[in-house]
Amino acid sequence: MEIKNFFATRKGIIGVGVFIGILASLLQKLGNPGNMGICVACFERDIAGAIGLHRASVVQYIRPEIIGFVLGSLIAAYLFKEFRPRTGSAPMVRFVLGMIAMIGALVFLGCPWRMFLRLAGGDGNAIFGLLGFIAGIYLGTLFFKSGYNLGRSYSSYTSVGWLFPMIMIGLLLLYIIFPQIKGQQKSGIIFYSIKGPGSMHAPFLISLFVGLFIGFIAQRSRFCTMGAFRDLILFRHTHLFLGIISLLLSAFIMNLILKQFHPGFSHQPVAHSMNLWNFAGMMVAGLSFALAGGCPGRQLFLAGEGDADAAMFVIGMITGAAISHNFGLASSPKGIGPHAPLGLIICFLACLFIGFSMRKK
Amino acid sequence: MEKETVDARGLSCPQPVLMVMDKMRSLGKGKIEVMVDTDTAKENIVRAAESQGWQVKEIISEDMEYRLTLIKE
Numbered sequence: 332m333e334i335k336n337f338f339a340t341r342k343g344i345i346g347v348g349v350f351i352g353i354l355a356s357l358l359q360k361l362g363n364p365g366n367m368g369i370c371v372a373c374f375e376r377d378i379a380g381a382i383g384l385h386r387a388s389v390v391q392y393i394r395p396e397i398i399g400f401v402l403g404s405l406i407a408a409y410l411f412k413e414f415r416p417r418t419g420s421a422p423m424v425r426f427v428l429g430m431i432a433m434i435g436a437l438v439f440l441g442c443p444w445r446m447f448l449r450l451a452g453g454d455g456n457a458i459f460g461l462l463g464f465i466a467g468i469y470l471g472t473l474f475f476k477s478g479y480n481l482g483r484s485y486s487s488y489t490s491v492g493w494l495f496p497m498i499m500i501g502l503l504l505l506y507i508i509f510p511q512i513k514g515q516q517k518s519g520i521i522f523y524s525i526k527g528p529g530s531m532h533a534p535f536l537i538s539l540f541v542g543l544f545i546g547f548i549a550q551r552s553r554f555c556t557m558g559a560f561r562d563l564i565l566f567r568h569t570h571l572f573l574g575i576i577s578l579l580l581s582a583f584i585m586n587l588i589l590k591q592f593h594p595g596f597s598h599q600p601v602a603h604s605m606n607l608w609n610f611a612g613m614m615v616a617g618l619s620f621a622l623a624g625g626c627p628g629r630q631l632f633l634a635g636e637g638d639a640d641a642a643m644f645v646i647g648m649i650t651g652a653a654i655s656h657n658f659g660l661a662s663s664p665k666g667i668g669p670h671a672p673l674g675l676i677i678c679f680l681a682c683l684f685i686g687f688s689m690r691k692k
Numbered sequence: 693m694e695k696e697t698v699d700a701r702g703l704s705c706p707q708p709v710l711m712v713m714d715k716m717r718s719l720g721k722g723k724i725e726v727m728v729d730t731d732t733a734k735e736n737i738v739r740a741a742e743s744q745g746w747q748v749k750e751i752i753s754e755d756m757e758y759r760l761t762l763i764k765e
Binding site: 411419482558566625 | 701702703704705706707709710713729730731732735739740743756
């Protein structure tokens with residue numbers, strides 16, 4: 332039959348998980364914030380800050396990992412003839428789900444990738460996030476079983492698939508034109524944190540190349556942290572699950588080697604111990620990832636291979652980050668934001684509205 | 693042998709696999725033709741079919757689409 336895609340095999344997905352775990356730990360060693368070698372939600376939030384959509388001065392930086400994820404996936408998709416410009420599967424719903432996902436993730440302080448990296452770094456609070464994440468995905472599978480469906484996408488102009496990668500190239504150009512000036516909060520029109528997590532980052536080019544590499548192998552392997560649990564619950568399929576287990580173990584071993592493993596619940600980096608809210612935040616995020624068909628990383632890789640609906644989800648996440656910080660929904664190491672409980676309840680109700688009202692049968 | 697068709701083109705995860713699994717369950721055995729338009733869906737369906745004891749007899753690719761034939765005797 333046809334040439335087998337190695338990355339889609341069992342060994343392939345395990346290899347990809349191992350690489351991501353190792354590279355994430357190394358990025359932390361090279362300067363990224365604690366247990367945040369890679370965090371799609373946090374990094375998109377930092378990008379939202381860098382272009383001034385929110386003014387939380389501690390989380391503003393054009394994170395090259397995100398740019399790399401999209402462009403790495405684009406390159407892989409072209410090399411293997413998988414670039415499929417497509418759109419039309421309820422883009423507005425995907426935008427709203429992206430916003431909700433980000434609001435939930437920023438209550439917990441991390442996307443599912445970072446949740447595993449927090450576990451691998453010894454942060455016990457992430458256990459509550461993980462439980463919430465699984466609960467949210469479980470709710471999502473119930474909607475799938477009862478006929479929830481966002482409808483078909485249709486192939487479109489090549490340029491439709493290129494728009495989002497072009498925005499990423501635009502961000503890269505903005506960084507090059509307005510590079511960071513030491514000790515300055517602003518360079519031209521771009522904001523840069525001079526303290527806090529936004530000021531902590533690995534060298535730009537290293538982050539970019541790691542991002543490109545991960546984007547490439549993740550596009551090939553379809554790595555997805557939400558799909559891992561969804562397929563396990565829905566079909567008893569362990570394929571994607573092997574990917575996240577290998578990520579967790581490899582990051583854990585790397586953290587031991589690099590002396591980045593600090594078990595405990597208090598004083599964990601960029602984390603809080605209000606564990607009811609860690610659970611609730613990730614439950615809402617998990618549900619919206621499930622309803623949108625991919626974790627935040629997977630949405631970036633899909634956007635790179637031409638899926639403009641996934642790109643809408645990402646833009647929704649970036650918008651959600653701005654709302655989170657502007658409206659006091661985002662957490663800080665001190666605890667949840669003043670309006671987080673109300674915000675999360677509204678987000679949860681919106682997910683239920685989407686899940687119940689968009690069923691075919 | 694009667695042939696059933698599943699058109700999962702344009703649908704995102706986990707929809708194509710859900711549709712094929714439902715069809716495999718309701719038929720028990722026979723022949724199913726599945727249409728998809730991404731490599732992800734193609735790989736997922738091959739994996740799902742094999743896990744249910746179905747054989748992937750043929751994969752035809754025609755301009756940006758795949759036509760899979762699944763068989764269980």
